Amino acid sequence: MSAIIIDGRAVAARKREEAGARAGALRGRGVIPCLAVILVGEDPASLSYVAGKEKALAEAGIASRDFRLPRESKEEELLAVIRTLNADETVHGILVQLPLPSHIREDAVISAVDPAKDVDGFHPVSVGNMVLGRKGFLPCTPHGVLVLLREQGIPVNGAHAVVLGRSNIVGKPLANLLSRKDVNATVTICHTGTGNPKIYTREADILIAAAGRPGLVTADMVKEGAAVIDVGVNRVEDSAARKGYRLSGDVDYGPVSEKAGWITPVPGGVGPMTIAMLLLNVIEAAENAENAKDAAAGLYG
Ligand code: NAP
Numbered sequence: 076m077s078a079i080i081i082d083g084r085a086v087a088a089r090k091r092e093e094a095g096a097r098a099g100a101l102r103g104r105g106v107i108p109c110l111a112v113i114l115v116g117e118d119p120a121s122l123s124y125v126a127g128k129e130k131a132l133a134e135a136g137i138a139s140r141d142f143r144l145p146r147e148s149k150e151e152e153l154l155a156v157i158r159t160l161n162a163d164e165t166v167h168g169i170l171v172q173l174p175l176p177s178h179i180r181e182d183a184v185i186s187a188v189d190p191a192k193d194v195d196g197f198h199p200v201s202v203g204n205m206v207l208g209r210k211g212f213l214p215c216t217p218h219g220v221l222v223l224l225r226e227q228g229i230p231v232n233g234a235h236a237v238v239l240g241r242s243n244i245v246g247k248p249l250a251n252l253l254s255r256k257d258v259n260a261t262v263t264i265c266h267t268g269t270g271n272p273k274i275y276t277r278e279a280d281i282l283i284a285a286a287g288r289p290g291l292v293t294a295d296m297v298k299e300g301a302a303v304i305d306v307g308v309n310r311v312e313d314s315a316a317r318k319g320y321r322l323s324g325d326v327d328y329g330p331v332s333e334k335a336g337w338i339t340p341v342p343g344g345v346g347p348m349t350i351a352m353l354l355l356n357v358i359e360a361a362e363n364a365e366n367a368k369d370a371a372a373g374l375y376g
Pocket residue numbers: 216239240241242243244245246265266267268269272285286287288291306307308309345346347349
């Protein structure tokens with residue numbers, strides 16, 4: 076059997092169209108949805124991520140404001156930029172591109188963003204709302220995976236989902252969202268403390284790899300007909316490639332696609348969903364801000 080290849084680009088394109096339509100409606104109300112993007116230093120991967128995000132924002136009719144800080148900037152300088160943007164009503168979302176240089180505390184920076192503008196969904200308030208099942212911004216990659224499963228019609232209710240990885244930005248929130256009552260998967264999380272992940276992965280109806288280890292998931296770890304979602308994006312040296320490297324997921328794609336029922340490619344799977352969900356979060360932030368203003372003005376009684 077050969078797996079159905081999940082076309083993340085196509086699903087993401089539909090979500091980006093939705094974001095574009097809602098951006099148009101906001102503009103009709105005189106509001107230009109706007110994301111502030113902060114980048115500290117010149118890490119090549121971060122530069123390329125930021126460029127990709129800004130292109131997608133422009134295509135959806137969302138404005139972006141670029142803040143480039145030198146690598147040696149002090150934490151306090153970055154926090155001051157965030158405080159200014161928190162107070163700026165024309166900015167609806169704030170994104171600080173991670174990772175940050177090691178002398179800047181990531182926690183302090185994430186916590187400094189106004190939760191109402193936390194379109195990455197990393198602020199402790201957003202995380203708390205997610206865990207409690209309350210309204211709030213969901214982190215883009217885990218939310219994108221959920222949408223991909225739903226749009227592809229992959230049965231999740233009652234399925235056994237195994238997540239490889241427990242980072243704060245992917246594994247943990249993904250496991251949490253999958254176990255929500257309205258999603259209803261039974262979830263196992265594997266990490267570096269898991270003696271033999273294969274015991275669990277072979278039982279998975281849905282196997283999600285988010286470990287950042289190229290080739291980690293081999294065909295013998297996969298149940299026949301399972302849905303395999305590859306979140307991993309790894310640069311693997313390749314002298315034949317123009318840049319000297321190629322992008323690889325965490326899944327041994329060829330052999331696994333012979334056994335799985337569904338599989339996401341890298342690139343073209345989860346990656347495009349992350350950006351699409353970011354656009355939708357920015358739109359939501361702008362809509363929330365406008366609705367709050369209208370409510371304050373007494374338009375809704
Ligand atoms: P991370 O912070 O490095 O976390 C990796 C997690 O995987 C950790 O929890 C680690 O366990 C676990 N792990 C490592 N080796 C493992 C193994 N052999 N078996 C089981 N678990 C293992 O990485 P991340 O930020 O979550 O990102 C993971 C991958 O997704 C990376 O390749 C990243 O580039 C990619 N990513 C893609 C997108 C996208 O849009 N497509 C977005 C974000 C990230 P411990 O906790 O025990 O160390």
